[in-house]
Amino acid sequence: MSIPSSVTELPPVEDAEAVADEAAETAETAGVAPAPAPPVIELRNVGVCYQRKKGLFTRRSAGLWALEDVSLELHRGETLGIVGRNGAGKSTLLRLLAGITRPDRGTVINHGYRATLLSLQAGFVPHLTGRENVILSAMLLGLSRREILARMDDIVRFAELEESIDEPIGTYSTGMKARLGFSTAFHVDPQVFLLDEVLGVGDAGFVKKSTSAMNDRIRSDKTVVLVSHNGAVVRSLCDRLVWIEHGRVQAEGETREVLARYETHVKRQSR
Amino acid sequence: MTALSATAQRYLTLVLHRAYAELRSESERTYIGFFWWVIEPIVFMAVLYLVFKVIMQRGTPNFVQFLFIGLVAWRWLETCLVSGANSIIMARGLMQQVYLSKLVFPLVVVVTNTVKFAIVCLLLVGFLVATGFPIGLPYLALPAVFATQLVLILGVTIVFAGLTPFLPDLIVVLRNVVRLWFFLSGIFWDIKDFSHRLQDALRFNPMVPVLEAYRDILLHDTWPDFELLAIIAAACLPVCLAGVWIIRRFDYVYPKLRY
Numbered sequence: 124m125s126i127p128s129s130v131t132e133l134p135p136v137e138d139a140e141a142v143a144d145e146a147a148e149t150a151e152t153a154g155v156a157p158a159p160a161p162p163v164i165e166l167r168n169v170g171v172c173y174q175r176k177k178g179l180f181t182r183r184s185a186g187l188w189a190l191e192d193v194s195l196e197l198h199r200g201e202t203l204g205i206v207g208r209n210g211a212g213k214s215t216l217l218r219l220l221a222g223i224t225r226p227d228r229g230t231v232i233n234h235g236y237r238a239t240l241l242s243l244q245a246g247f248v249p250h251l252t253g254r255e256n257v258i259l260s261a262m263l264l265g266l267s268r269r270e271i272l273a274r275m276d277d278i279v280r281f282a283e284l285e286e287s288i289d290e291p292i293g294t295y296s297t298g299m300k301a302r303l304g305f306s307t308a309f310h311v312d313p314q315v316f317l318l319d320e321v322l323g324v325g326d327a328g329f330v331k332k333s334t335s336a337m338n339d340r341i342r343s344d345k346t347v348v349l350v351s352h353n354g355a356v357v358r359s360l361c362d363r364l365v366w367i368e369h370g371r372v373q374a375e376g377e378t379r380e381v382l383a384r385y386e387t388h389v390k391r392q393s394r
Numbered sequence: 395m396t397a398l399s400a401t402a403q404r405y406l407t408l409v410l411h412r413a414y415a416e417l418r419s420e421s422e423r424t425y426i427g428f429f430w431w432v433i434e435p436i437v438f439m440a441v442l443y444l445v446f447k448v449i450m451q452r453g454t455p456n457f458v459q460f461l462f463i464g465l466v467a468w469r470w471l472e473t474c475l476v477s478g479a480n481s482i483i484m485a486r487g488l489m490q491q492v493y494l495s496k497l498v499f500p501l502v503v504v505v506t507n508t509v510k511f512a513i514v515c516l517l518l519v520g521f522l523v524a525t526g527f528p529i530g531l532p533y534l535a536l537p538a539v540f541a542t543q544l545v546l547i548l549g550v551t552i553v554f555a556g557l558t559p560f561l562p563d564l565i566v567v568l569r570n571v572v573r574l575w576f577f578l579s580g581i582f583w584d585i586k587d588f589s590h591r592l593q594d595a596l597r598f599n600p601m602v603p604v605l606e607a608y609r610d611i612l613l614h615d616t617w618p619d620f621e622l623l624a625i626i627a628a629a630c631l632p633v634c635l636a637g638v639w640i641i642r643r644f645d646y647v648y649p650k651l652r653y
Contacts, residue, residue: 173650183509219648223491242491246412250419259415262408263492291422 147257159198163236163315163346164220167191169229170370171215181289189215191370192229195317202363204378206385212370215348217317220348236346238315239264243324244304249293253284256292257307264311274310281336282306283329292310298325309340314348316340354382409498413505413647423469431510432517439465446582454584457615459522463608464581466518470511470574471547471601478503478550478551479558479568482641482648489649496641496648499572500555522612529634530615539607542623542630546600553556556644580605 127243156376169191172186190212196219197203207213218224219231221240246263247256257278261271279288282302292300301324318341341360351357357364357378364381366374373388374381400536414422439462447457454460481499523529558564579601585593596602603626606620637652 224649240491245491246420246488248415250422251415259411260410265406268407
């Protein structure tokens with residue numbers, strides 16, 4: 124069984140933002156150079172271990188450490204990129220940040236922010252109408268019913284589904300479902316956005332629209348963690364980059380520099 | 395405290411919405427939809443009626459009413475328990491995408507099957523009235539029996555839902571235990587036909603007194619044994635709490651299990 128790890132939940136969500144805002148304002152009015160933004164989530168030497176499937180007749184093996192030892196800080200308002208090859212532990216890291224799992228060693232400190240993994244079409248049920256699915260999915264992503272209803276018109280309009288929102292989504296095309304899934308997740312707008320390579324869905328027109336909406340969101344002072352294999356995307360969007368290899372941080376720092384080292388490494392490996 | 399109640403409210407709405415989604419999808423998967431919720435138990439009852447009354451010539455007067463009451467109440471437990479035990483395993487995809495208290499999954503199953511039970515119950519009462527068993531004052535005690543059975547259902551369902559992800563073999567074991575439990579619950583035989591010693595032993599099965607209570611109210615127009623019901627509810631409550639403890643204890647472990 125896993126060793127219980129400590130996850131500290133600090134002040135409640137609203138307070139955290141208010142305090143941070145206040146601190147920033149005080150710094151500005153005092154004419155002091157702005158201090159680095161306060162951390163939103165901190166990982167300290169975290170490791171995550173998956174138990175391999177055990178059966179009476181299969182030999183027991185040690186667990187698989189998807190993350191060995193990762194420490195990083197996510198700052199308020201930044202876009203942190205994460206690169207690494209398949210199996211490096213990127214998705215596990217996102218799940219840890221989203222609070223879906225807890226580390227088997229080390230500590231995750233969430234300073235009271237709600238971090239949500241942008242999951243497209245989470246919990247969609249084919250027999251329900253588009254509208255009902257929006258409610259269900261956004262509820263799973265953490266919104267209250269009232270918040271969802273307030274955003275419903277925007278969600279439907281963005282997905283361009285005004286005509287068919289009250290039809291069961293089983294009758295939708297793949298593209299329509301993708302549009303609705305994207306629009307719902309996009310409008311959930313959590314305090315910390317965790318993205319696993321989901322930029323742009325649907326037909327060419329909608330890809331452009333959704334990508335640019337997402338890019339605008341990322342470039343705003345939103346706190347974002349973006350996992351991507353696309354060097355160009357990472358270069359254009361991320362303020363800082365972390366390269367993960369075999370469950371450890373291989374490099375961390377300025378995007379161009381880390382990306383250059385990572386790409387050289389990948390090229391060398393594939394030769 | 396307000397944060398706690400806000401969370402509770404959020405989960406309550408979520409459970410109800412998912413239960414609604416489940417009922418809607420289930421009813422739209424087939425041509426005659428939710429009529430199946432009614433027809434399926436009737437077919438099941440017809441089969442048992444055929445076997446016990448027609449073929450084996452067994453059964454007391456009013457055997458049909460006796461049998462139907464037992465079956466309707468039993469199916470409430472069985473449907474919750476069997477699909478509830480699988481509910482966390484079935485939700486593995488969703489658990490990787492969002493954080494949710496895993497209690498949501500068995501609770502959705504219980505709510506879904508309770509709605510179906512309620513519909514069948516209304517039909518059962520209609521059938522009883524039509525066949526000469528009018529509604530009497532003891533009907534006022536029905537909520538107490540429902541509540542007792544619900545605590546029992548929640549207890550076993552949540553415990554199994556919490557354990558099966560670690561040991562999927564439990565599903566197979568459970569199917570057979572449920573079958574045995576079915577035969578030991580006095581659904582198509584009357585416990586009063588047995589010796590007193592055996593009756594006492596059989597009453598350790600909580601479903602036996604629960605079914606007796608239903609029949610006291612619905613068939614015999616008498617008040618149920620409230621004391622016995624209270625004892626059952628009190629005994630099942632710790633089971634519920636144990637289930638909740640298990641699921642909360644492993645809340646962050648379930649998404650990491652490889653199924």
